[in-house]
Amino acid sequence: MMYKCPDCDSTELDVTITTMARLVQDEDGPQTLADEAQHGSDHEWDNNSVMICRECGFQAIAEEFEVDDEEDADDDEAVSHV
Numbered sequence: 593m594m595y596k597c598p599d600c601d602s603t604e605l606d607v608t609i610t611t612m613a614r615l616v617q618d619e620d621g622p623q624t625l626a627d628e629a630q631h632g633s634d635h636e637w638d639n640n641s642v643m644i645c646r647e648c649g650f651q652a653i654a655e656e657f658e659v660d661d662e663e664d665a666d667d668d669e670a671v672s673h674v
């Protein structure tokens with residue numbers, strides 16, 4: 593399984609990620625310190641994360657970019673393209 597642009601077939605993609613930051617709250621108000629989070633370098637994304645094609649600018653959730661290596665994937669749920 594891999595991801596490629598449904599519009600131009602490019603695999604040059606960017607994906608939005610979620611990362612953890614340490615929340616520090618003092619008199620200045622809340623601040624986030626990404627370096628001090630327990631999982632500071634971890635980042636997460638899934639099929640609902642927004643991907644952008646670097647070639648043509650197509651933008652959609654990662655699910656829309658998903659390509660199965662096997663042509664006949666056992667998947668009855670058709671991905672609806674907008």
Ligand SMILES: [Zn+2]
Nearest residue numbers: 597600645648
């Ligand atoms: Zn594209």
